[in-house]
Amino acid sequence: MSSLLEIISLSKVYKISRGLFTHTYHPAVRKVSFSIKEREVFGLIGESGSGKTTIGKLILRLEKPTEGSIKLRGEDIRNMGKEYTKKVSAVFQDPFSSLNPYMKVRQIIEEPLLIHKFGDRGRRVEDVAQMVKLPKYLLDRKPQELSGGQRQRVAIARAVSLSPELIVADEPTASLDATVRKEILDLFAELKEGGISTLLITHDIRAVERIADRLAIIYSGMLMEMGTKDQVLKDPKHPYTKYLLENVPVRHPKERKVRVQEEGVQEVIHKGCPFYWLCSQKMEACKQSIKEEVLDGRFVACNLY
Numbered sequence: 296m297s298s299l300l301e302i303i304s305l306s307k308v309y310k311i312s313r314g315l316f317t318h319t320y321h322p323a324v325r326k327v328s329f330s331i332k333e334r335e336v337f338g339l340i341g342e343s344g345s346g347k348t349t350i351g352k353l354i355l356r357l358e359k360p361t362e363g364s365i366k367l368r369g370e371d372i373r374n375m376g377k378e379y380t381k382k383v384s385a386v387f388q389d390p391f392s393s394l395n396p397y398m399k400v401r402q403i404i405e406e407p408l409l410i411h412k413f414g415d416r417g418r419r420v421e422d423v424a425q426m427v428k429l430p431k432y433l434l435d436r437k438p439q440e441l442s443g444g445q446r447q448r449v450a451i452a453r454a455v456s457l458s459p460e461l462i463v464a465d466e467p468t469a470s471l472d473a474t475v476r477k478e479i480l481d482l483f484a485e486l487k488e489g490g491i492s493t494l495l496i497t498h499d500i501r502a503v504e505r506i507a508d509r510l511a512i513i514y515s516g517m518l519m520e521m522g523t524k525d526q527v528l529k530d531p532k533h534p535y536t537k538y539l540l541e542n543v544p545v546r547h548p549k550e551r552k553v554r555v556q557e558e559g560v561q562e563v564i565h566k567g568c569p570f571y572w573l574c575s576q577k578m579e580a581c582k583q584s585i586k587e588e589v590l591d592g593r594f595v596a597c598n599l600y
């Protein structure tokens with residue numbers, strides 16, 4: 296499997312205004328590097344606020360990186376024109392707000408085809424509906440007349456309509472119940488067989504267990520561990536990965552019993568490990584720097600190794 300999308304030392308710092316004349320900076324993504332291969336489901340896992348959506352937005356060119364770059368088949372995505380939106384498409388968490396309520400399903404799926412002047416659009420809409428197992432009779436309904444799972448199938452049909460190489464799926468099953476969630480995840484596995492890779496963004500490490508090939512774990516905008524699904528789930532190395540696996544479902548950071556101490560946070564954010572305050576195996580060195588290691592082909596950012 297060769298590399299499809301390469302993320303190289305990507306950082307995104309948001310400027311947050313604190314009043315009329317003052318502002319502060321928030322590093323949402325910090326020097327993150329990974330690559331997504333052809334025909335793979337790549338899981339990007341992290342808790343709320345860890346920077347997952349920001350990485351998705353940077354890949355979709357909805358945000359500009361502060362530093363670093365992204366390459367699709369070796370070409371910097373900043374230099375690519377409209378054809379990039381054909382090659383990389385998106386599916387979002389809430390199909391209620393991402394689908395236009397005034398359009399029929401048929402028009403929703405057709406819209407990207409129109410933008411890219413696709414030939415036989417009527418036929419293509421029916422083909423992709425079939426591909427995502429959306430019954431034909433639903434094409435003439437509006438999104439609000441569909442179930443949550445059916446709406447997400449519409450969003451996926453729209454995303455695959457132009458035969459992309461990669462789908463960025465940001466929490467695509469978070470609003471669905473367990474049975475429908477499984478069906479939608481299976482769909483991404485089937486699309487992979489058809490040659491479409493997926494970046495599957497989720498806070499739920501168990502949700503990707505069945506279908507992901509490789510996983511990247513991020514915390515506070517930093518890549519903590521990355522490897523094959525078995526490496527990460529069956530033999531986790533990073534204390535944060537272990538923490539995630541022991542605390543499923545992951546609590547919202549605000550609900551944690553152990554609160555991050557405010558004092559010294561800035562220092563650690565800029566130099567050391569962001570997981571320092573919660574880590575059961577922390578060392579003095581972790582306040583200052585993090586060692587990055589590759590162990591049996593898996594990446595770990597931790598001073599224990």
Ligand SMILES: Nc1ncnc2c1ncn2[C@@H]1O[C@H](COP(=O)(O)OP(=O)(O)OP(=O)(O)O)[C@@H](O)[C@H]1O
Binds near residue numbers: 350
């Ligand atoms: N436009 C923005 N301006 C300022 N800060 C932002 C902006 N977008 C995101 N952030 C901050 O960046 C951090 C990462 O946000 P992001 O939405 O990427 O997290 P996430 O991992 O997707 O979280 P969730 O699981 O809740 O969706 C958060 O602290 C967030 O508050």
Ligand SMILES: [Mg+2]
Binds near residue numbers: 347348349465
């Ligand atoms: Mg998000």
